[in-house]
Amino acid sequence: DGGITQSPKYLFRKEGQNVTLSCEQNLNHDAMYWYRQDPGQGLRLIYYSQIVNDFQKGDIAEGYSVSREKKESFPLTVTSAQKNPTAFYLCASSGWQGGGETQYFGPGTRLLVL
Amino acid sequence: AQTVTQSQPEMSVQEAETVTLSCTYDTSESNYYLFWYKQPPSRQMILVIRQEAYKQQNATENRFSVNFQKAAKSFSLKISDSQLGDTAMYFCAFMLRSSNTGKLIFGQGTTLQVKP
Numbered sequence: 001d002g003g004i005t006q007s008p009k010y011l012f013r014k015e016g017q018n019v020t021l022s023c024e025q026n027l028n029h030d031a032m033y034w035y036r037q038d039p040g041q042g043l044r045l046i047y048y049s050q051i052v053n054d055f056q057k058g059d060i061a062e063g064y065s066v067s068r069e070k071k072e073s074f075p076l077t078v079t080s081a082q083k084n085p086t087a088f089y090l091c092a093s094s095g096w097q098g099g100g101e102t103q104y105f106g107p108g109t110r111l112l113v114l
Numbered sequence: 115a116q117t118v119t120q121s122q123p124e125m126s127v128q129e130a131e132t133v134t135l136s137c138t139y140d141t142s143e144s145n146y147y148l149f150w151y152k153q154p155p156s157r158q159m160i161l162v163i164r165q166e167a168y169k170q171q172n173a174t175e176n177r178f179s180v181n182f183q184k185a186a187k188s189f190s191l192k193i194s195d196s197q198l199g200d201t202a203m204y205f206c207a208f209m210l211r212s213s214n215t216g217k218l219i220f221g222q223g224t225t226l227q228v229k230p
Contacts, residue, residue, distance in 0.1 A: 031216050042205055042220030056215065090159060094216045100147060100166050103218055105159035
């Protein structure tokens with residue numbers, strides 16, 4: 001089955017620690033995205049990548065880093081510089097379906113600070 | 115800059131009835147996509163429906179349909195024959211067709227409760 005997987009489902013971060021969220025897709029999509037969702041709110045874009053070995057900052061990139069070494073993978077690192085990391089993180093990839101572009105989402109990772 | 119506004123934080127509907135969720139957006143562009151996504155308690159973001167701005171015909175997907183009013187910049191979602199499984203948070207989203215980012219701009223969401 002084609003889709004997007006994210007791991008882990010839950011992640012706990014200690015103060016001063018960097019943590020990495022995994023995102024893998026087998027949809028053969030070039031573009032991938034990371035969004036952050038805070039309680040009761042919509043999604044905000046952290047980083048995006050339109051092609052392997054290239055990525056761009058989104059609206060709230062401070063305290064986060066990414067890499068895109070493979071088409072299928074787009075890991076997100078939450079660094080110690082991110083002072084309020086508790087949130088739900090969603091990865092997405094974008095492709096053409098039915099004559100239009102559409103983003104599809106993974107199941108998400110909930111990050112909690114200990 | 116584009117913005118998306120959902121003015122109904124919460125709504126409820128009886129099972130089997132029809133409900134309409136509202137969304138307005140602001141843009142100076144003419145070529146874009148609009149989406150409705152559903153986020154159930156599992157928090158998985160699921161695509162409900164997509165509308166291309168250049169199409170005059172309103173999109174439909176089974177029990178879900180939209181009322182797209184381009185001049186008014188309005189994009190409402192109608193859910194017919196509501197089912198308990200429709201209980202979720204619904205997000206309206208905007209994407210520029212010409213964008214080199216593919217960035218989605220989301221509204222704040224509407225929580226829909228379907229009552230038995």
